[in-house]
């Protein structure tokens with residue numbers, strides 16, 4: 344099926360971040376039409392009916408989230424844009440912010456109009472200096488053109504957008520950690536409920552949406568719900584709770600591939616197609632061994648493991664909101680696909696992963712703080728050839744126990760730290776056992792730094 348990118352359609356145009364160019368391509372006409380012709384509730388209804396699900400990782404239905412705001416609240420109501428993109432090998436938001444910031448800003452304007460917010464905070468990862476400067480220039484252009492500020496185009500609608508640079512920690516991307524950081528505090532996630540829609544920034548109702556989600560809002564409102572639903576994967580008829588995986592999606596391809604890049608495709612492409620057709624295949628003529636389907640916290644896919652009653656393998660799973668769950672991974676996550684080649688040590692890869700999560704745990708909850716540290720210590724022991732037979736079962740047990748599902752921790756970081764551990768051990772157990780037996784001698788190479796355009 345031929346597919347024309349929409350979210351990335353403008354990124355290679357000269358001066359793509361400039362207002363003039365965006366205007367020339369019909370930019371802001373959708374927002375201006377909504378101001379004149381639609382009530383805020385109609386915008387919310389359209390986004391809800393489109394089936395758009397959040398692109399930050401959790402896939403929560405966007406329009407539904409907006410309806411959780413208290414009715415007839417006197418305000419203020421805030422929109423927080425989550426641009427603290429820190430999941431390893433994820434850089435789809437960065438491309439949008441650097442190359443087409445006005446598409447994102449138009450989505451913010453539409454969302455704020457829909458939720459009756461007059462103030463949006465754009466919380467952007469500290470390391471994204473170019474994106475920050477590009478966005479600030481775009482925001483300034485909008486103020487100068489009367490698209491932001493008081494009484495926009497005589498509609499009576501006021502809107503301010505403030506950029507706020509992050510604090511250089513992964514946990515600032517957790518929505519309540521982000522809010523705490525925005526308020527000037529340490530980014531310690533809050534216990535939910537209350538969810539931010541009820542009590543968020545400065546204890547006021549707040550919607551937190553990801554950058555790509557807001558770019559999708561622009562496109563949904565511009566092109567309509569029939570267009571959006573013509574792309575992607577409809578709900579699974581066998582699962583009445585499935586909301587489907589509609590629309591275009593930005594996938595980032597990283598790790599041991601020939602051409603790491605960000606591509607836009609309809610939801611539901613398989614890992615195999617993504618890597619072989621779009622990522623130029625596995626590098627150095629090697630084969631893939633494992634893949635993270637959507638960021639480290641989703642766990643590992645074993646590309647050689649056969650799917651039940653099929654000739655296909657886990658490499659053939661579709662990357663929609665349901666696909667990775669079918670092969671015991673956590674979910675689609677950020678759709679950042681990271682490939683590990685067949686000459687690389689999974690023990691070493693897992694060591695990298697455990698280092699990351701142990702470092703990034705905010706330390707509030709004992710199971711997460713201690714559990715991520717224990718897992719790192721054990722995997723380090725395995726890597727140094729001092730592993731013990733019982734270590735693998737201990738690792739799986741710790742990774743299962745620190746998850747958010749048993750209700751032991753405040754946020755999802757601990758769950759995300761556990762999935763790569765349990766999937767690596769369960770799916771590549773023989774390699775871990777060989778590492779214990781070999782006492783440090785391994786036929787595999789050390790894990791090289793992961794190659795990706797973002798990290």
Ligand code: NAI
Pocket residue numbers: 399400401402403408411427428429430433516518538539540551638640674675676677754755
């Ligand atoms: P979540 O499932 O707890 O929440 C998703 C969203 O729905 C939140 O905005 C939440 O406030 C809202 N929500 C859920 N239930 C609600 C209710 N009953 N009432 C009102 N609002 C409700 O997931 P969470 O913890 O926000 O996100 C986890 C995901 O984040 C992971 O799947 C991971 O992939 C992703 N992630 C993304 C990163 C990135 O760089 N983009 C970094 C780290 C994690």
Ligand code: SF4
Pocket residue numbers: 514531532703704705706707708709711712752753754755756757
């Ligand atoms: Fe902090 Fe981990 Fe608890 Fe999340 S689960 S609040 S990162 S200690």
